[in-house]
Amino acid sequence: MGILSRTSYVIRSKINSILNRAEDPTETLDYSYEQMRDQLQEVKRGIADLTTQKKRLEMQKRRLEDNVEKHNEQARTAVQQDREDLARRALEKKKTKMNQIEDLDRQIADLQKQQDSLIDQKNELQARIEEFRTKKETMKARYEAADASSTVSEAMTATGEEFEDVGRAIERAEEQTEDMEARAAALDELKETGAFDDVMSDKDNIDRELEELSTGSGVEAELETLKSDVGGGETDTATETDAESVDEEVTPDPEPAGDVDESDLEALEDDVDDSEVEAELAELKDEESN
Known part of the structure; x- marks a missing residue:
């Protein structure tokens, strides 16, 4: 196989592959059905044209038959008038017309045969078209059902x-x-x-760990304080008595609530805070020693 032959073969195969992918069976069936219907119309037009020609020959035959009858009457009239020459001429024309009629009969018979053949072909083609139409609709239904089933299967399997x-x-x-x-x-x-490290803070990892330790120790100290408050009622009473004595020393001359000196209140708050801080510090030292 030469280069040109191989090239032509490859091109035809590629084109055929593209056409196969682009072909829609339903459209192909519809197109084939329309082509068959067009052929049927061509056959019908051929039958109509043939029948028209046959009718013209039949009309011409009838005119010739009328002429034959006319020439026959002319010959009879000429004989009655002793004009044999006219009678002979009339008979000759009659003979000519009868020969033409015979030719027309043969042509009309041939056209009739052709017409009958075309009618048979038309009927056969029409029957085939009807059969093809039924198959076409069936194939289209099957194809659409198969296409829908394939689409559903692809959707279910994601292929x-x-x-x-x-x-x-x-x-x-x-x-x-x-x-x-x-x-x-x-x-x-x-x-x-x-x-x-947090870019918004100047603390490093060590600072954060120390803060966590201090927070945990503060919570533990406060927890121990709560336990001691709940468990030791006498200690609470003594503490209240000391607090009252401190209050008496700080405010020897009580005055109405509205006239309390602010300096005395600040001194009282300082004493209370110092005592609480000293107590928590002692507890922390005891925990560390234990």
Whole structure:
């Protein structure tokens, strides 16, 4: 096979493949049906034209038959008038017309045969068209049902081109979501370990740990204080008595609530705060020694 032959063969195969992919069976069936109907119309027009020609010959035959009858009457009249020459001439014309009639009969018979043949072909073609129309509708229904079933199957299995694109989009979304979740978890872990210092704060990791320790110790101290308050009623009573004595020393001459000296109140608050601080400090020292 030469280069040109191979090239031509490859081109034809490519074109045929493209046409096969672009072909819609339902459209092809409809087009074939229309072509058959056009052929039927051509056959009908041929029958009509043939019948028209036959009718013209029949009309011409009838005119010749009328002329034959006319020449026959002329010959009879000439014989009655002893004009044999005229009678002979009339008979000769009659003979000529009869020969023409015979030719027309043969032509009319041939046209009739052709007409009958075309009518038979037309009837056969029409029957085939009706049969094809039924098959066409059946094939179209089957094709549409198969196409719908294939579409549903592709949707269920996600094997179609569009569904493959959707599946890939979902996979990409899942991957991006997993990446974002992993990144968020990594940042949280690094933040907990102190690997990332807060840019808005001047405290380092050591300062934050000391703050956590001090906060925890303060909570423990306050918890111990609450336990001691609940468990030791006598200690509370003594503390209240000391507080009253302190109040008496600070305010020997009580005055109405509205006339209390602000300097005395501040001194009282300082004494109370100092005592509480000293008590919590003693408790912290006891905890550390234990």
